[in-house]
Amino acid sequence: MRPFFRWAICAIGLANLCVWSACCQADLPLQPYASYWKPDDEPNSLKDYVYDWDPDAQFNKGSVPLASRFTNPALQANPNARANQARVMSLAAFDSTSNNPSQGSDTSRYYAFNNWQYLDAMVFWGGSAGEGNILAPNGPVIDAAHRNGVPVYGTIFLPPNVYGGDIDRLSDLVSESRGGRYPLADKLIEIAEKNRFDGWFFNQETSGADSGLAQQTIDFLQYIQDNSDLEMIWYDSMLENGNISWQGELNSFNNGFFEGSSTNDRASDSMFLDFRWNANKLNNSASYAEALGRDKYEIYAGVDVEGSGWDQSRVSMSDLFPNGGDHRASLGLYRPEWTLNSTSTVEQFYERDNQFWVGANADPRDTSGSVGSRGWKGLANYVPEKSPITDGPFVTNFNMGQGNHYWIDGMVSRRGEWNNLSLQDVVPTWRWLIDAPSNPLTPEIDFGIAYYGGSSLRVSGNLTSQNDLRLYMTNLPVTAETNLQVAFKTDVAASDSNMEVLVAFTDDPTNFTAVPVGASSGGGWELATLPLGDYAGKTIAQLGFRFDGTDDDYGINIGRLGVIDGEADPVAPPTNLALLDYAEVNDRQYTMRLEWQHSADYAPDDSNEVYNYNVYEVVDGRRVFLGGTLNNSFFVRNLIAPTRRNLVTVEVVSISNEFGESTASSFDLIWTNLPNELAGDYNNDGVVDLGDYTLWRDNFGGEAGTLTNNPYTSSIGMLQYNLWKENFGATAAAVVGTLNVPEPSSCTLLLAAGLAVGWYRRR
Known part of the structure; x- marks a missing residue:
């Protein structure tokens, strides 16, 4: 590669x-940026790296627990798709290796991947000889993938020699120390566990190894298997004799990197085959895997999307997915962000990405058509959709993790483009399944208006008959207190929505109960609450909408669909909000690093009740959205100094899984009190040292103005201590x-x- x-x-x-x-x-x-390293070369040597000393590390943590997923054969959209067979892996580059922002950026043109329902593994692809061979995923990609039930992997890439590959870097990486430990393997384990991603993709294409170094690499892989719960993915490149020779199959020359020398000697959890496979090689791979006691679907046949898009000439999809027969292996997609890079607008990206994953007809049931010169049918033709909606509450705002502005409760709270996949909701299971006898309406993601986030679901067209739009496959229990929530905005003010929520239950999953939404009372957003208590004891199998009536220019935006018990309950607020650092961009714009303690209702597992934290700037009582994350650290890209007042308040609130909002943890900043030189230098001697700690200690509880270079207006306490600690030594x-x-x-x-x-x- x-x-x-x-x-x-x-x-x-x-x-x-x-x-x-x-x-x-x-x-x-x-x-802060996504972390990257070289094994033992400066700058950014992994050997010398100390996680707890890295000021960027806390901003790269994933915080959303990995959701479990399920399929429902009764609701499977495409009859050609085969459950429990091929899986799909993506190797996607979300930005450059060395300049990959940790928590989003100020552009909507971003690979906000949103077809998670067909994906089983996401590799955060990157790396080069010049920048760094090892790239860890950033928090937003971890969060979005985990929310949708997909594990995430970092990349280890040792490139071919023609691209700067140096075999000494492999030797450095897999070096064994006394006592049988592999120090850099321990570092990789620590980074993945602390940042909460799921493993590493290992691509070794540098020539110059011998059989001894190859065996040491196998031992390195097995060491990670034995000392962690991480998953390792091996790329088909190096052979057991150390040569680089892409096989396009699992065989006796490379099996050591997969299962080792015998059964129960696992080196990697899966293998990504280079783009040299065919039907015969896949059959051989399946036989070889099964002889080793392994599943043939742990072998991924690679497809070079970056190089050929959907016009695949090097490989044949029918070799992998024979018509009417079992899949021969799983599918690995190299650089599918081609769907973004080959288009010029976000809207074009969504259209092309939907064709790539769903097919030419934008209907996962009907993949009879194709795109491109080689008959690309879309992944929905081969693999069934999966859903992470296994328990309540469930709320989606159809927020795709990017937008032109950011809305909160129907009002613009931040103007300007943005992306942050940490804020992406669970994406619809089907895009799109709409049933109508004629003139079907058109559903689409609308970035022009939203209820909460950067986008909403828009449905429009010539409404002449009943249209049923299926959206989500679910497993949601109903109690006597369960309510539906729907936020909607009709094109015509104070008019009938002509819309009902469709609910089907597991005892009859294809038979819908329609719950009327009613009319809009004005021209803005409406939030309707619809009781479901009459169906207590049942379990919701799918959710959607019905549109019925007559309107030759029908249009409606849907900004929320939720299933919650009672009202939207708040959760406990975050505490101890602290300003770690700040910097001036110009005389009115600042950046800041913030940290707080998690809400008492946050947990790193499926008991978590916090959806994310919203960060606000408050001026004259008006909140401006600065960003959001489920992390307890956040980088503020654009804090604007007020023109008429010297005081600004920074707030962080917890948002519950039901989208209830907590009280705020906050601090006030007086712009004229911001340190001119060095935050935490309380004695103003040009260095943050123990003398500043002594001054802080001696004035604990005193007036804020006692300390110089102290931006806080509150009495001297832990805020000032944390600022001193973060800047110690500067x-x-x-x-x-x-x-x-x-x-x-x-x-x-x-x-x-x-x-x-x-x-x-x-x-």
Whole structure:
């Protein structure tokens, strides 16, 4: 495979020229990035890396527990799809290796993947010889995948020599220490466990190894198996004799990296075959896997989407998925973000991505058509959809994790483009299943308006007959207190919605009960609560909407669909909100690093009751949304100083799984009191050291103004202590670059600012 370099190049030699790219978007002072390393080369040596000393680490944690998923044969959309056979793995690059923001960015043009229902494994692809060979996933991708029931893997990529590969890096990586330990394997285990992702994809394509180094690599893989619950994925490249030779199959030359020398000697949990497979090789692989006591569907046949899109000429999908026969192996997709990179707008991306996954007809039941020159039918033709909605409450706002603005309760709370997959809701199980005798309406994701987030579901067209839109496969118990919640906005104010919620129960999963929504009372968003208590004791198998009536220009936006018990209950608030650090972008814009203690109702398992935390700036009593996360650390990209007042309040609230909102944890900032040089330097001597701790201790409980370089207005306490602790060891000279970053008029300036900030971020 090819190394992943930055996909946009900055014209450094041209003054005041900035080619739009990830680098121009992301290089803000204090910006945390996804972590990447080389095994034992500076900068960013994994050998020398200490997780607890990395100031970016806390911003890269995944916080959403991995959901369990299920299928329901009675509701399977496509008759060709085969349950419990092939799985689907994606190797997707969400940004560059070295400049991958930890918690989203200020552009809506982003690979906000949203067909999780067909995916079984997401590899956070990246790595290069120049930047780093090892890339850990960022928190938003972990969160979105886990919310939709999909595990996430980091990447270890040792490239071919022509792309800078150096066999010494493999030797460094798999080096064994005294006592039979593998120090860098221990580091990989620690990083994955602390950041809560699920394993590593290992792609070793560097030439120069011998059989001894190959065996050491196998031992390294087995060490991770024996010392963690992580899953390892091996890429078909290196042979047991150390040579690089892509086989396109599992065989006696490479099986050691899969199952070791015998059965019950597991080295990796699955193998991704290079793009050289065919029907015969897949049959051989299946036989070989079964002889080793392994499942043939742990073998993934790779498809080069980046190189060929859906016009696949190197491989035949019918070799993998024979018509009318069992699948020969699972499917591995290399760089399917081609659906974004080959389009120019977010709307075009959604159309192409839906064709790639669902098929030409945008109907997972009907994959009779195809796209491209090679008859691409879409993944819905082969694998059944899966759902993570296994228990209540369930609420979706049809928020896809990107948008042009951010709405809260029907009102714009943040203006400007954004992306953050941590905020993506569970995506619809089917896009789209709509039944109508004629003139079916058109469902689509609408980024022009939302109830909560950046998008809503829009349904429009010539309404001439009953239209049934199936959306979600569920397993939701109903009690006497259960209610449906629906937020909707009709195109015509104060008009009948012509809409009912469709509910089917597990005792008759294809027979719908229709619950009327009613009319809108005005021209804005309506939030309707519809009791389901009459069906207590039943379990909801699917949810959707019915549209009925006559309207030649019908249109409605749906911004929430929920199943909750009673009202939307709040959860406990976060506590001890602290400003860890801040930096000035210009005379009115600041960035900040925040931290707080989790709500008492948060848990890292399926007992968690917190959906996410909302972060606000409050000026003159008006809240402005700064961002959201389920992490308890957050990077604020754009805090704007008020023009008429010197005071701003920063708040963090907990949002429950029912979208109830807690009280706030907050602090006040007085702009004129913000430190001019070094936050935490309470004695103003140019260094944050024990002298500042002594001054803090001696003034504990006193007035805030007693300490210089203290941004807080509250009495001296733990907020000031945490600020001192975070900045301990920093000097005023090192911070100058973060406080005087030039405006982003060119990539040259941004890169220079990045160099100035670099030491500070990694102190």
